[in-house]
Amino acid sequence: MTIDLVVLEADRAADDVVALRLARPDGAGLPAWTPGAHIDLHLGEDLVRQYSLCGDPAETTAYRIAVLATPDSRGGSKAVHNLRPGDRVRVSEPRNHFPFEPADHYVFVAGGIGITPLLPMIKAAEAAGATWELAYGGRRRSSMAFLETLQSYGPRLHVVVQEEVGPLDLNEVLAGYRPGARIYACGPEPLLAALEERCTGLPLHLERFTAATVDTSDDTEFEVVLDRSGRTLTVPPGRSIFEVVRAAGVNVLGSCLEGTCGTCETEVLDGAVDHRDTVLTADERETDECMMICVSRARSTRLTLDL
Template sequence: MTVDTVVREFEADLVVRKAEQVADGVVALTLGRPGGGTLPGWTPGAHIDLILDDDFTRQYSLCGHTGDTDAWRVAVLHAPDSRGGSTRVHQLGEGSTVRARGPRNHFPVVSSKRYLFVGGGIGITPLLAMIYEVDAAGADWELHYGGRQRRSMAFADELARFGDRVHLVPEDELGRLDLAAILRPRAGTLVYACGPEGLLSAVEQLCAPWPPGSLHLERFSARATEPEPGGDSSFEVVLQHSGRTVTVPPDRSIFETVRAAGVSVLGSCLEGICGTCETEVVDGEVDHRDSVLDEDERAAGEVMMICVSRCRGARLTLAL
């Protein structure tokens, strides 16, 4: 079968230069090219894939300095009850090799004079890179960072340099973040939040009265979506560049169907949270089911995540 190719992202084997515990259960890995040299540039909010096996890939936010052109840093919480990605990462030590792909960014920092960062647990990772960036730019900002215990809060020592801009809230000492007080609407301020689903849902609710476009957040797990009335149905997808039309059955995704037709498309999480499979929509109405696009991007209908999203009508045309 002939396979149509797509432009690939940077992908290479990197070596672990440093592995350090930055909190209870959290390891930070600094990755670089085995022989030295620069890595692709990135912007705060970006993440990379760590390819831990042929069919086992996980996404982790970059949490270093964008100026470190020869190294990428990620921090990973060991979650023994998860699907095994964090366990494998925690087995990597200095000198280990791991395949990495990316970076890509669906959580970029928009220019503003003031920022309000809200982090929960390992959700501090993308926010840390943002803080370095906006602080260097002279913006006004503050961080409210919650965790179960002080010793489980990654990068607490690193954040101490910023003084009273940083508010650490260990739950066993101070209770949970007082989101109602933190998220009182403020003019000219952007909110960036990352953490567990309960935190993000509360932040979304409390930011509803804020001006449109104020809230930016990133999820580490797929949010619940309401299925279309009557359940999923089949539909056609026209592959504009490949000159083919495929039928997506009710029990398969666009991603699976397109791959089965011999068209190579990039994918990673297959849960609608990493953005790897983002595809341009040429025509048709999308049933968005991802956890990447915001409401304005969904309404625009210009792109979709083909691993989970579907068609609201009978046909979609995609730039594949």
């Protein structure tokens, strides 16, 4: 389901970052959301992009997002940066694949625009009476969104500006880790990969903006059984389940088609999945109960899906 919203505000949050406030034209309430949620912006024909909600879930009549203009944009960030107050935009209802779990202490790690999904988590941690600390890295101070607002948190905020002191030192960030604390991180892939390497066995929660790099050279053909219709389709190397199912006339939803947004999540009834998304947790992958059909494939010769 999508909602037609109007841009109330389009403000500069940092160099190349625009913060938008979106609401219904009549000011009516919007679907509720929780920290870690994102919305899809429908910015044109076949141009749908996902952006984390960075406002306050208690504000029920507006959504807030912040978007970085990227030089290698495929059109999404450019379209967002062209929006002005009064413009209309269609958005999805919020979805959350980066849920905020209870803990007594949190370690937040943000790289650049990765600060956005962490902002409502910090508010939630404050409201719950939990302790927390935030390590926020960026190339330049002027490029770090919401830095001025975050300064009010005092010593809990650790700002690392790369052009001044170099990149985030993750060993230092994790040195004071307390048993039972949860680690939430969002940012560029090298930062997240380095965290994964250092946090084996720890409760690490990641939000990725980019698709995982996957070696497809050994991909083989497999069959997909569509349980609702009883049809069996063949998925060859070089084509995704999503593409094959769509070509067969089956209506399936998709957005990023890179395994990062969760729109195409599909229930798996039988078979073993080769998970290639960046949405599901390790535990969720282990169950093989669902998959992202835009990128993931089969480890077995056949998959049965709830389609």
